[in-house]
Every structure is written in C-alpha cells, then in structure tokens.
Amino acid sequence: MRFRLKPIVISADVEKAFLQISIQPSDRDVTRFIWYKDCTTPEKVNGNVTAYRFCRVPFGVVSSPFLLAATIQLHLTQAQTDVSGAIARDLYVDNLITTVYSPEEGIHLYKEAKQLFSDASMNLRDWTSNSDKVLDKIQEIDRLPSASTKVLGLKWDSKADNIAVSNSINEKSVGPVTKRSVLNKVASVFDPLGLMTPSTLQGKRYLRRLWEEGLEWDAPLSAPMLLEWDNIQSALRQTTTVTIPRFIGPASASQPMSLHIFTDASKDAYAAAAYLQVQIPDSNKYTVNLIFSRSRLTPSANKPSKKQSVTIPRMELLGVVIGFRMVKFIQSQLQLQNNIPTYLWTDAKCVLHWLTTPHHLSTFVANRVKEVKSNQQLQFRHVQSQDNPADIATRGLQPEELKESSLWWQGPAWLAGDKEDWPTGKLIVTQEDIAEADKERRSPLITIGNTAAVINDSTETYSLQAAEQRVSSLRSLLRTTAICLRFIGKKIWSKVSSSTREKLRPKIPLAAMVFDDASRTKYVAASDLSIAEKIIIRQHQRQNFTDAFKAIDSGTRHPLQDQLGLRLDAEGLLRCHGRLDNAQLPEDATRPMLISRHSKLSTLIIRKFMRVSFMPECLTHLPRFDRSTGFHKGGQL
Numbered sequence: 001m002r003f004r005l006k007p008i009v010i011s012a013d014v015e016k017a018f019l020q021i022s023i024q025p026s027d028r029d030v031t032r033f034i035w036y037k038d039c040t041t042p043e044k045v046n047g048n049v050t051a052y053r054f055c056r057v058p059f060g061v062v063s064s065p066f067l068l069a070a071t072i073q074l075h076l077t078q079a080q081t082d083v084s085g086a087i088a089r090d091l092y093v094d095n096l097i098t099t100v101y102s103p104e105e106g107i108h109l110y111k112e113a114k115q116l117f118s119d120a121s122m123n124l125r126d127w128t129s130n131s132d133k134v135l136d137k138i139q140e141i142d143r144l145p146s147a148s149t150k151v152l153g154l155k156w157d158s159k160a161d162n163i164a165v166s167n168s169i170n171e172k173s174v175g176p177v178t179k180r181s182v183l184n185k186v187a188s189v190f191d192p193l194g195l196m197t198p199s200t201l202q203g204k205r206y207l208r209r210l211w212e213e214g215l216e217w218d219a220p221l222s223a224p225m226l227l228e229w230d231n232i233q234s235a236l237r238q239t240t241t242v243t244i245p246r247f248i249g250p251a252s253a254s255q256p257m258s259l260h261i262f263t264d265a266s267k268d269a270y271a272a273a274a275y276l277q278v279q280i281p282d283s284n285k286y287t288v289n290l291i292f293s294r295s296r297l298t299p300s301a302n303k304p305s306k307k308q309s310v311t312i313p314r315m316e317l318l319g320v321v322i323g324f325r326m327v328k329f330i331q332s333q334l335q336l337q338n339n340i341p342t343y344l345w346t347d348a349k350c351v352l353h354w355l356t357t358p359h360h361l362s363t364f365v366a367n368r369v370k371e372v373k374s375n376q377q378l379q380f381r382h383v384q385s386q387d388n389p390a391d392i393a394t395r396g397l398q399p400e401e402l403k404e405s406s407l408w409w410q411g412p413a414w415l416a417g418d419k420e421d422w423p424t425g426k427l428i429v430t431q432e433d434i435a436e437a438d439k440e441r442r443s444p445l446i447t448i449g450n451t452a453a454v455i456n457d458s459t460e461t462y463s464l465q466a467a468e469q470r471v472s473s474l475r476s477l478l479r480t481t482a483i484c485l486r487f488i489g490k491k492i493w494s495k496v497s498s499s500t501r502e503k504l505r506p507k508i509p510l511a512a513m514v515f516d517d518a519s520r521t522k523y524v525a526a527s528d529l530s531i532a533e534k535i536i537i538r539q540h541q542r543q544n545f546t547d548a549f550k551a552i553d554s555g556t557r558h559p560l561q562d563q564l565g566l567r568l569d570a571e572g573l574l575r576c577h578g579r580l581d582n583a584q585l586p587e588d589a590t591r592p593m594l595i596s597r598h599s600k601l602s603t604l605i606i607r608k609f610m611r612v613s614f615m616p617e618c619l620t621h622l623p624r625f626d627r628s629t630g631f632h633k634g635g636q637l
Contacts, residue, residue: 001193001292001333002090003151005249006099008106009158010134011151012113012142013126014072017094018064020122021057021071028053031061065093075120083112096124097151101252103133110138130161130246153190155240162243165191169237176220177229179210189236194293196239197271198397198408203232204297205268205396212300238399244409248289250278258341259330260288260415262383263323264390265315265348271295271393272323274330275411284418288411292330294322295393313436316348317368319390324372342375345383347391350437355380357437365440383423387412474604481532482524485511489518510535510571534571536601537593541574544596548574566594 003009014020023031031054038048057064072091076084086109090098096113100106106129117124128144129135135143147159155164167189175181186203189196206229215221221229250257256279263272273293277286296318299310310318323344330336346352354361354369361369372378385391389407402408414421471477493501493515505512510531517528542549551558552568560566565577575591583590595602 001330002335003097003099004163004246004291005334006101007247007249007251008100008103008129008131008134009156009161009246010096010098010100010106010109010127010129011144011149012096012124012128014094014096014117015123015125017068017122018057018059020120021067023055023057028055031058068093072120072122076116079116081112083109084116087113087116092152095152103131106131106134107137110134114142128158130158153192156246157243160243161246163195163246164241164243165189165196165239167236167240169233177226178218178220179207179215180217182207182210182221182229185233185236189239191239193291194273194295195244195290196242196399196402197273197293197295197393198395199235199239199242199399199402201269201295201393201396203236204295206232208297208300235398242399242403245289248276248278248287248291251281255279255281257336258343259327259336260411261323261326261342261344262388262390262411263316263319263344263346263348264385264388264394265312265319266391266394267298267312267315269295269297269394270315270319270322271390272319272326273390273393273408273411274323274326275389275415277415286416288415290389290409290411292326293390293393294326296322311439313348313350313440314364316346316351317354317365319394320344320346320348320351320372321368324375324378327375327378339377341379342377343379343381345381345388347383347385347388349382349433352380352382353433353437354440357441359438359441362440381423383412387414387423471604474608477536477604478529478532479524481536482514482528485514485532485535486518486524486528489515493518510538534573534593537595538571538573540596540599540601541594544599545574545594560594564594567591 032051033053035050035052036042036048037050038044041048057067069091073088076088076091086098087096090096098109100109110127113124125142126144127135127138127142128147128149129138148155148157150156150166151163153166155166156162169185169188182203186200186207189200189203191197191200210221210225258277260275260277261272262275264270271294274291275288276291277288279286298315323346327342327344331340331342354365355373360366387407389411392402392405392408397405397408406413410416414423471480488511493512496504501512514528514531517525545560548558548560548566549568551561552566558566566574567577569575569591574594575587576594577591580590595605
C-alpha cells in the first residue's frame with residue numbers, strides 16, 4: 001500500500017539472498033543429507049553413498065526466511081541511518097520496494113543501499129524505477145532488463161507507472177470442471193488491495209452456491225452450471241486488462257490528506273472501500289483515489305429457513321465494522337498520523353441510529369457498536385446510495401464496466417470539491433427507520449457465572465439449569481440463586497432510576513422483591529429463599545410444560561388441565577387444583593406447584609425431605625413429601 005503513496009518508486013532484489021548467510025559450524029550437522037554418486041545403481045551402498053551438509057542457509061527450510069530477515073534487520077539496525085530505516089521498513093524477504101519524493105532522494109538511497117548490503121557481503125541487483133533521473137545513475141549491470149515487473153504479486157509497468165492485478169486463469173484446465181477446479185480459479189486472482197473487488201464477487205458467490213448445493217469436491221458440474229461458470233471465468237480473465245495509475249499520494253509531505261471509508265451491504269455481500277483525499281496546492285480542490293477495499297459474503301446457512309437469520313441492517317453494521325478495522329490497518333500501513341481527518345460514510349440510517357442511541361441493544365449489535373465507537377477520531381456521515389461506491393462492491397460489476405466507473409475509482413464527484421459541497425450529513429429518519437432500528441433494542445442482560453437474568457418488556461427469565469446441575473442439595477440451589485439476585489439488586493437495581501424501577505416492578509414482581517430487600521439487609525433472608533424457590537420452579541415449569549403454557553395462553557384445552565386441574569396463578573406458576581381447593585389450609589397445600597419427575601429439581605426436592613425425615617430412599621413413600629409440590633406421574637417415582 002505504501003508503494004502507491006509517493007511519486008518515485010525504487011525496487012531491487014537481494015542476489016542469492018539465502019546463500020549469503022553462513023551456518024554456524026556447530027549447527028551444520030542438522031542440515032546433513034545423503035547423496036548417491038551413481039543414482040542409476042541405488043542398490044549399491046558401499047562407496048556409492050556420501051553424506052553432505054549445508055554450510056549456507058538452504059532454500060526451502062521453514063526457518064530460512066526468518067534467518068534471512070533477522071540477519072538483514074540486525075545489520076540495518078546497526079547502521080542507524082534514515083536510509084537503513086527506510087530499507088528495514090520496506091524490505092520483504094529479499095525484495096526491496098520503497099518510495100521517495102524526489103529523484104535526488106532516490107539516487108542517494110541507491111548509493112547508500114548498495115554500500116550497506118556490500119558491507120554485509122550481499123548484492124542488491126535488478127534495480128528499477130519510474131524515474132529516468134534515478135535510472136540514469138544506476139549502473140547498467142544493476143538494472144532490471146524489463147520495464148514490466150511484479151511488485152508483491154501486482155503487475156507494475158515502470159514506464160507508464162501503472163499497476164494491474166495478476167491471475168493464472170489463462171492456463172488451460174485439465175479434466176472436468178469440478179468444485180475443486182472452480183476454487184482454484186477463483187483463488188488465483190491475486191488482488192491484495194481489493195482494486196477489482198466488484199469483478200471478483202461473482203466468482204465468490206458462484207463458489208458459495210456449489211457449497212450450498214452439497215457438491216462433492218471432484219464431482220463434474222452440470223451443463224447449466226458449466227455455462228454460467230464459463231461466463232464468470234471469462235470475466236475473471238479480464239481483470240488483468242484493467243490498469244490504474246500507481247501514484248495516488250501527495251507530491252510532498254506537506255500536502256494535507258484525509259481518509260474516507262464508504263460501507264454498504266446487500267443480500268449477497270457487505271463491503272467497505274477506502275479513498276485517499278489529497279488537497280491540490282493553492283486550491284480548494286482535491287484528488288481522490290481508491291486505495292483499498294474489502295468485501296465479505298453474507299453468512300450462509302445449511303437450512304433455507306435460516307438464510308435470513310442475519311438481517312440487512314445487521315449486514316450494514318458488519319460493513320461498518322470492516323470499514324472501522326480498515327481504518328486502523330491503513331493508518332498503520334501508511335504510517336499516517338492519528339490527527340489526519342478520517343470519515344466513515346454509510347447509507348444505513350439504522351446503523352447511524354444505533355451509534356447514537358442510549359438504549360440497550362442486542363448482544364450482536366451492542367458488541368460491534370462498542371468496537372466501532374472506540375475510535376473517538378472517526379467521524380460518521382450519511383451518504384445517499386447513488387453516491388456510495390461500496391454499493392458497487394456488494395452488487396458486482398464486469399471488468400469492462402468497472403474500468404469506466406469513476407464512482408469506484410475516484411469516489412463520489414463532490415468529494416473532489418470543496419468541503420462545503422459535501423452532503424450536509426443531516427439525517428432524515430422516518431418512523432419506518434426507527435422501527436427497523438428498534439428491533440435490536442434489548443433490556444439489560446446481567447450474567448453472573450452460570451446464572452443469567454434478563455429483564456425485558458414481556459416477561460422475566462432466569463436460566464438456572466447449569467446451577468441446578470452443579471449443586472447436590474436444594475438448599476445450595478436456593479442460596480446460590482438468592483445470592484445472585486441480591487448481587488443484581490445491589491449492583492444494578494440500586495443504580496436504576498426510581499421511575500424505571502416502578503415501570504419494571506409489575507413485570508418482575510418476584511425478582512423486584514429480592515432486589516429491594518438486598519439494599520436494606522446485609523444477609524440472605526428466609527423470604528429471599530422462598531422467592532428464589534418460586535423463581536426456580538417457574539423456570540422449571542416453562543421448560544418442561546411448554547405445551548401447557550401455550551394452551552393456557554391461547555385458551556385451548558390441554559390433557560394436564562383435565563387430569564390435574566392445572567391453572568396459572570398470579571405469580572406465573574402452574575398449580576394443581578382439586579377437591580382441596582376449599583380446605584382451610586395454606587395455598588401450597590391445597591394447590592401444589594407442578595414438578596416434572598424427569599428433572600434434577602425433583603431429585604433435589606426428594607433428597608431434602610428424605611434427610612428431614614431420616615428415611616432411606618428405599619423406604620420413601622410419596623405421601624410423606626412436602627405438600628407444596630406435586631410431581632407429574634408421581635406414582636411412578
């Protein structure tokens with residue numbers, strides 16, 4: 001990416017780089033290998049086999065690149081000059097690719113770099129540059145013969161100073177077209193800067209279809225799919241024909257710059273595109289050029305019913321997230337100052353609403369909003385869809401059309417003008433936009449170990465299965481639940497405004513009683529344990545008797561209503577009604593709460609009363625148990 005930032009490029013190569021590094025004599029034994037003097041008679045061993053060892057770092061060993069890089073970096077660090085620092089930053093294994101502002105800087109760099117590597121017994125060769133003045137000072141023997149070369153996989157014409165992506169799709173395929181060969185061709189387009197993202201999107205979507213249809217790796221494609229693949233492959237071949245100017249940065253270090261990120265999403269993909277804006281000296285005009293882009297396909301699901309599990313607003317948020325991460329990546333690669341103006345543009349009103357709303361959001365949205373808002377220097381703006389270049393990356397475009405797209409290469413036209421011509425950024429939000437954004441609104445979620453309490457607009461839910469499985473007695477379960485609820489009351493409930501507490505109290509009456517008590521008392525009270533028991537039983541019932549709850553809510557009949565006289569009390573508990581309804585006894589005795597016999601909770605209750613009555617399990621009888629709970633099919637216990 002730094003390759004495009006300055007006017008003059010200089011590149012070179014370290015000649016036989018690995019072989020210039022000697023291996024310590026004590027380490028050479030680990031590079032031993034066997035060599036046959038006469039390979040035509042391998043059965044002969046005596047006098048035909050010789051053992052050799054490398055004295056230099058061999059090519060192909062896993063550690064060789066590290067040894068080369070560490071050796072060169074140490075040598076350059078010891079030099080402690082501006083040129084050695086620039087080389088250390090811009091050296092990739094054995095390739096030097098650096099940029100300068102003037103030919104004089106380039107000539108100085110060439111001379112000093114030659115001397116630095118000569119002192120390390122290395123030779124920099126294959127020098128090339130887009131500056132004729134620099135080339136004239138490079139010795140003929142050191143020059144690269146051709147004007148066309150590759151720079152980290154990108155094609156670069158040093159005469160025209162243009163770059164293009166490279167691929168190997170022109171190679172003829174052998175055998176039938178399969179999912180394996182399609183993957184090979186799609187992955188062969190090398191585009192690290194994302195310059196051709198709209199043209200490579202179609203191939204990625206096609207490959208995903210092959211996965212969704214469950215094709216085997218080496219199964220031949222059908223005739224209709226082959227026809228579609230031929231069109232896609234033809235478009236991928238044309239990506240190499242699109243050439244763009246290499247230089248997009250300032251002519252001098254003093255020119256003001258800014259960074260603009262555009263994001264968008266569609267049903268197929270979400271994307272972000274970054275543009276570098278450089279002010280033209282002595283004017284209010286700017287040059288704007290694409291510097292980097294990235295796209296991702298929408299998450300795929302095996303079942304068609306789950307295809308839309310990630311909504312378009314969430315996809316828009318994912319686009320903003322990769323745009324945010326792109327800012328950090330570009331700033332680190334270009335070594336831009338943190339104070340450089342940075343803007344993130346999106347056409348998603350719901351995302352901008354999430355970034356400013358004080359309300360609690362769903363976990364998926366809240367985590368990503370928190371990440372995006374962590375950069376205080378980033379300015380968020382709204383852009384119309386027709387002016388959003390990232391929209392092209394989510395829809396896809398053929399190479400011949402992409403070549404002529406000024407929106408993709410230079411961004412919206414107003415970005416090259418004065419800042420006063422930019423969109424005002426005033427967001428016109430409709431009720432539909434607010435309703436769409438509010439679908440992700442949630443009430444606070446408090447998680448304590450394996451116990452979670454969620455307060456929302458319709459009900460209260462306490463997920464206590466994990467705690468239920470980890471305890472050995474009912475008393476431990478009740479105390480654990482009560483302590484967690486009291487903790488929530490002290491740390492969360494006490495900090496909520498009184499109006500909010502009064503609004504939530506009717507919806508969570510049981511929990512609210514514990515929350516209020518926690519702020520007044522220091523220890524767990526008997527009332528807290530009683531409430532904790534009801535909360536546990538209610539959650540147990542909702543998990544084990546879901547059909548009964550649905551029947552009661554819908555007004556239909558359920559078999560348990562006829563068998564046990566099930567009714568829902570004021571606290572949301574299923575109680576069994578019968579002939580004892582009018583008896584002068586406590587409610588827990590006349591209308592016991594329903595418990596499933598196939599649960600850990602029923603086991604804990606039984607154990608509790610076995611201990612109380614000092615009875616072994618084999619002598620336990622159902623009538624001896626607590627009258628407050630009724631076991632479903634208890635006669636089979």
